[in-house]
Amino acid sequence: MIAPILQTDRLTLRPHTSDDFAPYAAFFASKRATTVGGPLSAKQAWFFFCNDIAQWSLHGFGAWGVERTEDGVFLGQVAIQHPPFFPERELGWVLLDGFEGHGYATEAAGAARDWAFANLDEARLVSYISPDNVTSISVAERLGAERDLIAEAPSDEDLVYRHRVAA
Incomplete structure (x- = not known):
């Protein structure tokens, strides 16, 4: 299975292409990636990238490349993932x-969340967020997710935000 194409008002969530890897690797090589497992070498980023894509075949969910619909510019990634070391399915x-600062993360993550709740058998979804990642905490809260103080996280440092089906 490959990622289905999802449309929002401004974005297209689509299967990753090989052209996405260079900007993906550059992000994961940067200091900005410290809150999501980086910085990573290009080789490590390749393994992350392939894992994100392979989860579609393994689980029926995974990562989408996010692009701006008006001009096709690649903006980043949104994913539903559940590697074996994650206690729960994550957005x-x-x-x-x-x-x-343009609302793209909230828009893309909201579309992925809604797709997951409509298409996957288990209506449980969390986001694991580093306490230093105030931007992602804000995105989770804008999506209506609430901090879950008792949920298990993949790391003792991660905060868990629980998503609910959109009203």
Whole structure:
């Protein structure tokens, strides 16, 4: 299975292409990636990238490349993922440099969340967020997610935000 194409008002969530890897790797090599497992070497980023895509075949969900519909510019990624070391299915997002502050992460993550709740058998979804990642905490809260103080996280440092079906 490959990622289905989702449309929002301004964005297209689509299967990743090989052209997405260079900007993806550049993001994960940067200091901005410290809150999402980086910085990573290009080789490590390739393994992350392939994992994000392979989850579609393995689980029926995974990562989408996010692009601006009006001009096709690649903005980042949104993903539903559940690797074996994650206690629960996670909704995650990253935006490349220069695309923050426009509501793109909230719009893309909201579309992915809604797709997950409509298409996956288990209506449970969390976001694991570093306490230092105030931008992603704000995105989770704008999506209506609430901090879950008792949920298990993949790391003792991660905060858990629980998503609910959109009203």
